[in-house]
Amino acid sequence: MFGIVRPCGHRLTEGLRTEWMAHLCGLCLALRADHGQFARVATNYDGLIISVLTEAQSERTAAARRTAGPCPLRAMRTAPIARGEGARLAAAVSLVLASAKMRDHVGDRDGILARRPVAAAARRVAAGWDRAGARTGAELGFDTAVLLEAVGRQGGVEALAGPGTPLTAVTEPTETATAAAFAHTAVLAGRPENAAPLAEAGRLFGRLAHLLDAVEDQRADAAAGAWNPLTATGTSRAEARRLADDAVHGIRLALRDARFTEGRLVHVLLAHETATAVDRVFGTTSCGHGDAHEGRASASGARPGGGNPFGGHADGGNPYGDGSRGGRPGGSGGGPGGPPPSPGGPHRPEPRGFLAGCAMFTLLFCTCRICCAKEYEGPWSRKRREGCCRDCDCPDCGCGDGCCCPCD
Numbered sequence: 001m002f003g004i005v006r007p008c009g010h011r012l013t014e015g016l017r018t019e020w021m022a023h024l025c026g027l028c029l030a031l032r033a034d035h036g037q038f039a040r041v042a043t044n045y046d047g048l049i050i051s052v053l054t055e056a057q058s059e060r061t062a063a064a065r066r067t068a069g070p071c072p073l074r075a076m077r078t079a080p081i082a083r084g085e086g087a088r089l090a091a092a093v094s095l096v097l098a099s100a101k102m103r104d105h106v107g108d109r110d111g112i113l114a115r116r117p118v119a120a121a122a123r124r125v126a127a128g129w130d131r132a133g134a135r136t137g138a139e140l141g142f143d144t145a146v147l148l149e150a151v152g153r154q155g156g157v158e159a160l161a162g163p164g165t166p167l168t169a170v171t172e173p174t175e176t177a178t179a180a181a182f183a184h185t186a187v188l189a190g191r192p193e194n195a196a197p198l199a200e201a202g203r204l205f206g207r208l209a210h211l212l213d214a215v216e217d218q219r220a221d222a223a224a225g226a227w228n229p230l231t232a233t234g235t236s237r238a239e240a241r242r243l244a245d246d247a248v249h250g251i252r253l254a255l256r257d258a259r260f261t262e263g264r265l266v267h268v269l270l271a272h273e274t275a276t277a278v279d280r281v282f283g284t285t286s287c288g289h290g291d292a293h294e295g296r297a298s299a300s301g302a303r304p305g306g307g308n309p310f311g312g313h314a315d316g317g318n319p320y321g322d323g324s325r326g327g328r329p330g331g332s333g334g335g336p337g338g339p340p341p342s343p344g345g346p347h348r349p350e351p352r353g354f355l356a357g358c359a360m361f362t363l364l365f366c367t368c369r370i371c372c373a374k375e376y377e378g379p380w381s382r383k384r385r386e387g388c389c390r391d392c393d394c395p396d397c398g399c400g401d402g403c404c405c406p407c408d
Contacts (some may be wrong), residue, residue, distance in 0.1 A: 003045025004209050004277040005269050011276075012268065018080070022088075023048040023055075026082035027067055030091040036131045039095055041128070046209065047094035049269060053198065056260045058191035085188045089140050093181045096144045097135035098153035099126035106225075134163075139283050142184045150177040159225060163234040167243060170229045171210040178206030185260075198259035201270065204254065208247040208274060212281045215240055233368055237282075244278045273357025352380055 009017055027048045031039040055064060065081050070076040101125045105111075106119045113119050130148065137387075139143040150173040161170050182202025186194035214229040215237070221228035230240055252271045260266060352360060360379035 003047075004212050005049065005273045005282075006045045007269070007273050007276070011273075016265050016268060017164060018396035019051075020269075021050075022065065022080050023051045023087070025071070025074075025079060025096065026051055026087040027090045029068060029081060030083070030087040031095065034088060034091055034136050035095055035129070038125075039091075039132070043093075043095045044098075047090045047203075049205075049266075050093055050185060052265055052269065053088040053185040054084070054089065055082060056266045057186060057191045057194060057258075058086075058261050058277040059261055076247055080377070085140055086185065088136055089142060089181070089184065089188060091143065092136040092140070092144060093100050093147065095129045096137070097151065098148050099129035099133070100148060102126045102129075104151075104154075105263065117251040124241065140184075141187060142181075142346045146180045147177045150174070150180075156354075159234070160234050161229070163232075165233045167211070167229060167233050167235045167240070168207065170233065171207045171365055174210045175203040178209070191259065195260045197254045199257070201251050201254035204247040204250040205270065207249075208244055208278070210224040211240055211244050211247070212277060215244075215281050232381040241282055244282070248274045248278060347400060359383070 007020065008387070012020060013223070024045070028040050028043040031042055058064075059184045064082060064084055065080045067078050070078060071381045075365075102122050106113050106122050106126075109119075113122055130144075134144045157170055157173060179199040179202040182205070183195045183199035186192060186198050207216060210229070217226075218228050218230050222231060229235070248271075251274060254269065255263075360377075364376060364379055
């Protein structure tokens with residue numbers, strides 16, 4: 001899975017969109033800094049919540065941000081990114097759980113991993129990620145063994161599950177892993193009083209992630225003859241929806257008991273976007289863009305999926321197609337296909353040639369600028385164009401940056 005909390009850029013205000021992108025890019029670059037370039041494939045939407053939670057409980061300092069260099073996924077623009085212990089913990093957790101899911105796929109002989117040489121290479125990569133994640137976790141006071149132990153029990157839990165087994169028994173290992181990760185953000189932030197409510201929020205978030213993954217995969221699993229929690233336990237779709245809604249409500253209640261220095265982004269992601277994810281998976285409501293723009297642009301190249309909320313890469317909905325003119329959220333500079341800023345005032349750039357235009361069209365299409373941008377630069381003419389879905393009808397709580405909804 002690619003993460004259940006993947007907000008459409010139109011549902012976030014400019015300020016929150018900038019913050020969300022700072023944490024996403026911060027996670028990606030923390031993976032690179034601590035674990036090497038290839039580790040960036042573990043970047044995923046849900047993993048960045050660890051970074052968001054840590055920062056939300058801490059006093060913001062100038063050291064919490066740095067300016068990252070140009071990146072192809074930001075149209076070679078710089079951007080402010082989150083850094084510090086929260087980003088490093090998010091990286092360690094994402095890496096260890098991604099390694100566990102890689103071994104799971106090897107065990108299931110999925111796709112190319114059915115070939116022995118490829119499977120052997122994948123096992124070596126997973127083992128290296130375990131060691132690297134454990135080193136970073138130890139530096140931050142977090143024992144990643146709790147994650148590996150929880151994920152390691154999943155196979156045994158599934159083997160014992162059958163008709164009548166409570167679905168929550170199957171989701172328990174995932175709940176345990178996410179509870180430990182969420183709770184440790186309180187330790188890093190020096191807010192021990194938040195550990196219990198955040199552990200509860202993490203437990204329910206893990207349950208929700210596992211549930212939604214099971215619902216999304218049930219039809220494909222049935223066609224492939226693969227094991228699925230809902231099918232194996234005989235759980236109805238209606239019961240799965242009830243459990244998912246209860247998990248969302250429980251997360252909201254747990255967040256009320258935690259104390260944040262600045263909790264707006266946490267609230268939007270965990271109180272609102274989780275509910276949107278439930279509606280999306282069960283088909284009750286969806287973003288005005290549908291899923292047409294999801295799954296095109298990725299910050300990585302692997303899919304360590306499964307019922308693990310941190311096990312997928314940042315795919316499904318382009319985070320850079322944010323509706324602003326620039327590739328950097330909240331900025332006014334040029335994004336993918338967007339007009340570059342000009343200190344000397346507006347000017348008419350020269351049209352691109354055929355091949356260069358084709359390349360730019362591909363970039364615009366794959367980053368959803370043609371669909372979602374308010375304005376973008378025509379791939380051949382370089383004239384300003386309007387995105388076809390610029391007037392989004394995404395569901396919005398109407399809270400703005402200062403969310404004050406009761407979330408009952």
